[in-house]
Amino acid sequence: MITSVTAFAPATVANVAVGFDILGFALESVGDKVTLEKNLKSKEVNILSIKGLEGLPLDPQKNTATIGLLKMIADLELPYGFNVKIEKGIPISSGMGGSAASSVAAITAANEFLEKPLNRTELLIYALEGEKAASGAIHADNVAPSLFGGLTLIRSLEPIDIIEIPTPSLFCVLVHPDIKVETKYSRSVLKPEISMNKFIQQSTHLASFISGCFKNDLDLIKRSCIDFIIEEQRAHLIPGFYEVKKAAMDNSALACSISGSGPSLFALAKNEKEAAQIKDEMIKSFQNNGILKLDSWVSPINKNGSYIIERIKK
Ligand code: HSE
Numbered sequence: 001m002i003t004s005v006t007a008f009a010p011a012t013v014a015n016v017a018v019g020f021d022i023l024g025f026a027l028e029s030v031g032d033k034v035t036l037e038k039n040l041k042s043k044e045v046n047i048l049s050i051k052g053l054e055g056l057p058l059d060p061q062k063n064t065a066t067i068g069l070l071k072m073i074a075d076l077e078l079p080y081g082f083n084v085k086i087e088k089g090i091p092i093s094s095g096m097g098g099s100a101a102s103s104v105a106a107i108t109a110a111n112e113f114l115e116k117p118l119n120r121t122e123l124l125i126y127a128l129e130g131e132k133a134a135s136g137a138i139h140a141d142n143v144a145p146s147l148f149g150g151l152t153l154i155r156s157l158e159p160i161d162i163i164e165i166p167t168p169s170l171f172c173v174l175v176h177p178d179i180k181v182e183t184k185y186s187r188s189v190l191k192p193e194i195s196m197n198k199f200i201q202q203s204t205h206l207a208s209f210i211s212g213c214f215k216n217d218l219d220l221i222k223r224s225c226i227d228f229i230i231e232e233q234r235a236h237l238i239p240g241f242y243e244v245k246k247a248a249m250d251n252s253a254l255a256c257s258i259s260g261s262g263p264s265l266f267a268l269a270k271n272e273k274e275a276a277q278i279k280d281e282m283i284k285s286f287q288n289n290g291i292l293k294l295d296s297w298v299s300p301i302n303k304n305g306s307y308i309i310e311r312i313k314k
Contacts, residue, residue, distance in 0.1 A: 004035060004312040007034055007109035008309050009100075009105035009305070010028065010029075011026070011089070011101055012146050013172060014260050015230065017255055019141070020230050021139040022155075025301050027096075027299040030090060030174075031105070032087065033086075034065055034106040036109040037083040037085075043080060046083050046084065047086065052089060063086070065103055066106060068128070076114070078114075095186075097142035100146050101146050104123075104306045107126045108123065108306040120148055124162070127143045127146075128143050140154045148305045151301065167213065172267070173268075174259060174298075175279065175294060177264070181238075183261040186261035189237070191233065201228045211224075212224055218254060234262055238258065238262050239286075240288065241258075241265070244265055245257070246285075253278050275298040279296050283296055
């Protein structure tokens with residue numbers, strides 16, 4: 001019998017400039033870990049510990065890692081509960097898909113205990129529960145790539161239709177200025193309507209970006225990965241946004257925009273060497289804008305999504 005499972009789920013960059021709420025990709029190495037221990041005595045979910053971040057709720061009804069787990073136990077009428085240990089590798093309110101990753105890691109681990117494991121699309125439904133609570137809206141642009149890996153396009157959630165887009169072997173630079181921007185707030189600043197012109201401009205760029213990915217055409221990706229709608233409405237939430245973006249683009253980035261709902265910025269680079277240079281220039285630019293506390297990563301696009309780190313049997 002499996003008694004304990006630890007799963008890892010990667011951080012994500014979602015929107016990817018062109019596809020607000022419908023496009024995201026996962027990163028390597030940075031992410032959250034969740035360990036579930038089977039509790040045969042009760043169907044309850046108890047959070048035993050949260051490492052790596054302070055101030056997250058221990059109430060399983062309020063923590064994004066466990067909200068989906070509670071629904072899974074209820075829906076599948078599981079005769080057991082879980083003791084949960086969470087290790088956060090993703091900073092809070094950073095625009096790196098932290099709520100989604102915790103939720104995905106927990107659901108990935110829970111699947112190992114099931115007599116009939118669910119497929120990834122079925123798991124997505126439970127993982128989305130946590131994300132819904134965190135951001136106040138259902139959008140799978142973080143959850144889907146964290147679970148599936150790669151670059152994912154969410155065509156529909158009812159019914160669920162996730163399209164996996166081939167990913168050119170690009171490197172992602174992610175720079176996180178140590179300020180918090182809550183997703184709910186970052187969504188509240190967006191106007192509910194857009195003009196026909198912007199709609200046309202963004203549609204052509206999304207279509208061209210996806211074409212560039214299928215054709216492995218880096219120049220087309222560069223010409224297309226531009227956000228005409230959301231970025232300008234959120235830029236004021238990030239000190240020095242336009243300067244940091246310029247620093248990335250002046251150093252041969254293919255694209256640079258807000259990661260998720262901010263405040264992190266991502267840039268795409270052709271290779272690891274250019275990525276390292278872009279990262280250094282983005283950090284310098286943030287520092288020139290008074291942001292001295294930063295985290296940063298360079299990562300290829302993760303192709304596999306969440307995975308099991310350890311299974312303990314008795
Ligand atoms: N796409 C969301 C937003 C964040 O930009 O508000 C990630 O789900």
